[in-house]
Amino acid sequence: MSKEITARSQDYSQWYNDLVIKGGLADYSAVRGCMVIKPYGYALWERMQSVLDGKFKETGHQNAYFPLFIPKSFLSKEAAHVEGFAKECAVVTHYRLKNDPNGGGVIVDPEAKLEEELIVRPTSETIIWNTYKTWIQSYRDLPLLINQWANVVRWEMRTRLFLRTAEFLWQEGHTAHATEQEAVAEARLMLDVYADFVENYMALPVVKGTKSPSERFAGAVDTYCIEGLMQDGKALQAGTSHFLGQNFAKAFEVQFLSKENKLDYVWATSWGVSTRMIGALVMAHSDDDGLVMPPRIAPLQVVVVPIYKGDDQKKALDESILPLVKALKDAGISVKYDDSDNARPGWKFAEYELKGVPVRIALGARDLENGVAEVARRDTKVKVSLPLEGLPARIASLLEEIQQNLYNRALTFREEHITRVDDFDTFQKVLDEKGGFVSAHWDGTAETEEKIKELTKATIRCIPLDNPQEEGRCILTGKPSHERVLFARAY
Amino acid sequence: MSKEITARSQDYSQWYNDLVIKGGLADYSAVRGCMVIKPYGYALWERMQSVLDGKFKETGHQNAYFPLFIPKSFLSKEAAHVEGFAKECAVVTHYRLKNDPNGGGVIVDPEAKLEEELIVRPTSETIIWNTYKTWIQSYRDLPLLINQWANVVRWEMRTRLFLRTAEFLWQEGHTAHATEQEAVAEARLMLDVYADFVENYMALPVVKGTKSPSERFAGAVDTYCIEGLMQDGKALQAGTSHFLGQNFAKAFEVQFLSKENKLDYVWATSWGVSTRMIGALVMAHSDDDGLVMPPRIAPLQVVVVPIYKGDDQKKALDESILPLVKALKDAGISVKYDDSDNARPGWKFAEYELKGVPVRIALGARDLENGVAEVARRDTKVKVSLPLEGLPARIASLLEEIQQNLYNRALTFREEHITRVDDFDTFQKVLDEKGGFVSAHWDGTAETEEKIKELTKATIRCIPLDNPQEEGRCILTGKPSHERVLFARAY
Ligand SMILES: [Zn+2]
Numbered sequence: 001m002s003k004e005i006t007a008r009s010q011d012y013s014q015w016y017n018d019l020v021i022k023g024g025l026a027d028y029s030a031v032r033g034c035m036v037i038k039p040y041g042y043a044l045w046e047r048m049q050s051v052l053d054g055k056f057k058e059t060g061h062q063n064a065y066f067p068l069f070i071p072k073s074f075l076s077k078e079a080a081h082v083e084g085f086a087k088e089c090a091v092v093t094h095y096r097l098k099n100d101p102n103g104g105g106v107i108v109d110p111e112a113k114l115e116e117e118l119i120v121r122p123t124s125e126t127i128i129w130n131t132y133k134t135w136i137q138s139y140r141d142l143p144l145l146i147n148q149w150a151n152v153v154r155w156e157m158r159t160r161l162f163l164r165t166a167e168f169l170w171q172e173g174h175t176a177h178a179t180e181q182e183a184v185a186e187a188r189l190m191l192d193v194y195a196d197f198v199e200n201y202m203a204l205p206v207v208k209g210t211k212s213p214s215e216r217f218a219g220a221v222d223t224y225c226i227e228g229l230m231q232d233g234k235a236l237q238a239g240t241s242h243f244l245g246q247n248f249a250k251a252f253e254v255q256f257l258s259k260e261n262k263l264d265y266v267w268a269t270s271w272g273v274s275t276r277m278i279g280a281l282v283m284a285h286s287d288d289d290g291l292v293m294p295p296r297i298a299p300l301q302v303v304v305v306p307i308y309k310g311d312d313q314k315k316a317l318d319e320s321i322l323p324l325v326k327a328l329k330d331a332g333i334s335v336k337y338d339d340s341d342n343a344r345p346g347w348k349f350a351e352y353e354l355k356g357v358p359v360r361i362a363l364g365a366r367d368l369e370n371g372v373a374e375v376a377r378r379d380t381k382v383k384v385s386l387p388l389e390g391l392p393a394r395i396a397s398l399l400e401e402i403q404q405n406l407y408n409r410a411l412t413f414r415e416e417h418i419t420r421v422d423d424f425d426t427f428q429k430v431l432d433e434k435g436g437f438v439s440a441h442w443d444g445t446a447e448t449e450e451k452i453k454e455l456t457k458a459t460i461r462c463i464p465l466d467n468p469q470e471e472g473r474c475i476l477t478g479k480p481s482h483e484r485v486l487f488a489r490a491y
Numbered sequence: 492m493s494k495e496i497t498a499r500s501q502d503y504s505q506w507y508n509d510l511v512i513k514g515g516l517a518d519y520s521a522v523r524g525c526m527v528i529k530p531y532g533y534a535l536w537e538r539m540q541s542v543l544d545g546k547f548k549e550t551g552h553q554n555a556y557f558p559l560f561i562p563k564s565f566l567s568k569e570a571a572h573v574e575g576f577a578k579e580c581a582v583v584t585h586y587r588l589k590n591d592p593n594g595g596g597v598i599v600d601p602e603a604k605l606e607e608e609l610i611v612r613p614t615s616e617t618i619i620w621n622t623y624k625t626w627i628q629s630y631r632d633l634p635l636l637i638n639q640w641a642n643v644v645r646w647e648m649r650t651r652l653f654l655r656t657a658e659f660l661w662q663e664g665h666t667a668h669a670t671e672q673e674a675v676a677e678a679r680l681m682l683d684v685y686a687d688f689v690e691n692y693m694a695l696p697v698v699k700g701t702k703s704p705s706e707r708f709a710g711a712v713d714t715y716c717i718e719g720l721m722q723d724g725k726a727l728q729a730g731t732s733h734f735l736g737q738n739f740a741k742a743f744e745v746q747f748l749s750k751e752n753k754l755d756y757v758w759a760t761s762w763g764v765s766t767r768m769i770g771a772l773v774m775a776h777s778d779d780d781g782l783v784m785p786p787r788i789a790p791l792q793v794v795v796v797p798i799y800k801g802d803d804q805k806k807a808l809d810e811s812i813l814p815l816v817k818a819l820k821d822a823g824i825s826v827k828y829d830d831s832d833n834a835r836p837g838w839k840f841a842e843y844e845l846k847g848v849p850v851r852i853a854l855g856a857r858d859l860e861n862g863v864a865e866v867a868r869r870d871t872k873v874k875v876s877l878p879l880e881g882l883p884a885r886i887a888s889l890l891e892e893i894q895q896n897l898y899n900r901a902l903t904f905r906e907e908h909i910t911r912v913d914d915f916d917t918f919q920k921v922l923d924e925k926g927g928f929v930s931a932h933w934d935g936t937a938e939t940e941e942k943i944k945e946l947t948k949a950t951i952r953c954i955p956l957d958n959p960q961e962e963g964r965c966i967l968t969g970k971p972s973h974e975r976v977l978f979a980r981a982y
């Protein structure tokens with residue numbers, strides 16, 4: 001086979017890249033740090049968008065669209081925000097090119113310099129809150145529940161396809177509320193929406209929690225997150241939801257007249273997930289033969305491959321396969337009948353395995369005589385012969401079984417990789433030898449957090465929600481602590 | 492009412508702006524030339540996207556996503572393309588901000604200058620063909636049928652909401668083919684897809700044609716377009732489809748091995764429609780009371796407003812209205828039951844009229860006694876009392892009737908505004924006094940075209956497809972001509 005995949009055990013990072021590129025999800029581009037999302041990868045993103053967008057709308061949100069560019073001065077209006085986002089960003093300084101008078105192609109026209117530079121949005125709080133100022137006057141205008149699907153740019157120095165790219169696609173929700181309580185509830189609700197999506201569609205169990213102060217979103221009062229675990233034992237943050245307090249309302253002067261006729265600043269949240277989730281999906285379930293797509297999010301759920309010699313056999317197969325394909329479609333299953341004659345069945349099998357299609361049905365002349373088909377599931381690679389009679393219903397339940405199996409497998413792995421640790425030597429050893437989450441006491445200071453990161457490359461992934469309170473001592477400083485937090489090395 | 496709309500007769504341009512802003516479609520932003528697309532406007536765009544995306548997929552296209560940025564040197568690779576697009580564009584020159592050492596907030600870090608400037612894509616032919624180079628080797632890789640939904644930026648000096656903005660949303664199809672014939676057929680097919688969408692969903696009749704050489708897309712061999720007519724007699728180009736020949740394949744060295752084992756350059760098309768269509772929709776159908784949405788594209792098709800005093804009347808109304816709303820939903824009709832008690836019925840009527848909701852159903856205690864509802868259609872503003880019995884089916888056919896009526900009205904207007912003219916004085920007079928398309932002879936030269944534009948502000952909108960051949964003389968120069976072309980002043 002021409003599309004060799006590096007084994008996980010040999011080079012995990014190369015394995016990931018092989019899957020992404022050879023699996024047809026994405027490609028490098030000519031622009032440093034920017035990727036091309038290929039049709040199969042984009043189809044996966046469309047599936048994610050479609051499910052999430054439905055959930056956003058069910059919870060009362062509407063979509064809108066705000067400018068790509070942010071005036072430089074806007075970034076400075078919220079003190080913490082500028083620290084977090086002004087550092088690495090794409091800056092538009094000119095608005096025209098012209099022919100080089102010296103004949104060297106086109107050059108930037110020095111006369112077309114912008115009075116104020118524009119930043120390509122790294123996130124849209126500032127431009128959106130500057131707009132909300134004109135949309136919000138009274139409590140009647142609240143809550144304002146808006147989401148945006150957009151591209152954003154953060155000038156990352158070291159990039160990896162889907163996981164960290166200069167440009168990526170995401171959604172960003174930005175809501176405005178009359179009370180603190182309501183805004184906190186919204187931030188929590190959207191965290192639940194994300195967790196529900198990632199667990200039930202992506203089959204990836206997550207820990208819900210809050211970030212430590214130093215890992216908070218720049219400008220947030222509280223950052224909630226969901227953290228998943230990859231097969232190499234590293235954690236991956238799959239989504240965040242921020243309670244922003246009145247920070248942005250104050251920075252952009254957004255006040256409203258309350259029911260009691262009092263002027264007050266508006267309370268805010270923002271929340272987002274991105275194409276990074278595709279990276280998480282790849283690393284959570286795939287194997288050395290290729291991608292493994294959970295059925296509920298798979299762009300293609302079932303492929304049917306005929307095995308035949310000559311037109312007569314093909315015709316006979318079609319007579320059974322075409323009604324089967326129709327029945328599967330009628331049952332709401334996405335299915336492709338790959339009867340193209342430019343590749344042999346074995347090549348097709350490998351290709352669909354590489355692409356992670358959950359179920360493959362193969363049918364030859366002998367199968368037809370016996371009234372059966374060969375059904376292969378991608379997750380376990382088990383093949384069974386099943387009667388054609390009643391096959392669509394069997395496939396539908398098999399898809400659900402695969403979904404559940406992928407989730408259970410990932411959950412078992414995650415459960416086995418949360419290690420309670422009470423001293424620093426073991427902490428380091430677990431990180432080096434076993435990986436996964438380490439549940440440990442921490443004295444609550446940013447200094448200790450930073451020191452642990454320097455020594456071990458592990459960060460506090462989150463303080464789990466409803467975390468049991470327990471007296472203990474910080475693994476690094478021995479100072480008293482009241483609860484364990486989850487550390488891990490992370491993407 | 493607080494939301495006054497300027498009358499068309501008084502100030503057409505202000506009428507348009509009032510509709511867009513007060514109708515909740517879009518708003519100006521803090522960034523010059525960039526708009527905020529508000530939830531109602533974005534819902535309209537989502538409807539357009541959903542229908543078009545379905546048509547693209549039915550015709551074999553897949554979506555993908557390419558980088559926002561284009562290296563400056565790429566623009567220069569296709570000679571005509573750079574002339575058309577390098578002029579007014581957003582140029583990224585730096586990738587970092589830093590704190591001003593003099594305490595003036597953040598400034599551009601002079602040390603973070605890009606080696607090669609990046610252009611925010613004005614259109615993506617160059618970055619895409621640079622990618623296709625690695626995707627296409629053999630005839631087996633063709634045709635390559637890709638579409639992208641994206642934002643693009645063209646630095647326009649004079650902007651108008653939806654019609655001409657620096658940033659806008661669009662889709663751009665980019666296809667690669669083995670033969671010239673196939674590529675031309677693709678460009679024509681997509682023109683038909685656009686025309687079908689604009690006529691059957693937006694209820695706006697269009698003329699299909701080709702552009703004159705000087706109005707062609709920069710880099711195209713042929714540009715096909717659809718042209719609609721607005722109520723003020725100005726034309727609007729609603730979509731274009733380009734046959735690009737081998738221009739981009741040659742510029743980016745994209746060759747393929749044919750079935751006959753010969754190396755040849757690939758043939759290309761590109762095609763796009765944008766949020767500009769929303770501007771066309773507004774100007775084609777709306778009136779002095781607000782927007783008028785064609786039912787097939789309306790974000791909301793039916794609104795139900797209860798008229799009552801006290802809880803008892805409300806409860807009685809609910810008993811009839813809730814099943815009605817459910818029946819409408821079950822029939823696939825989008826419907827909102829606006830029983831909010833923060834506004835009077837009259838205010839609601841005006842609001843939904845402003846938003847152009849095709850059908851309004853009002854129901855009071857008296858109606859209930861008589862087993863009827865008041866049904867008002869937005870297009871004609873005719874109100875009738877209809878029996879509740881069988882109402883959902885009546886509403887469904889009414890929506891189709893409204894759709895058809897809007898199309899017919901626009902078609903009649905368009906037919907009345909195509910004027911055959913044979914001398915220059917009349918040409919100018921028709922443009923000034925009547926407006927619309929002027930069908931006239933032209934000598935085929937760019938000079939004459941330019942001269943006519945200078946004298947009259949009218950441009951050649953298109954040379955209609957299957958244009959009758961007819962001998963005549965150019966209205967400006969008197970030189971011989973073989974067919975009439977359509978002139979108009981245009982958006
Ligand atoms: Zn304690």
Ligand SMILES: [Zn+2]
Pocket residue numbers: 962972973
């Ligand atoms: Zn002739």
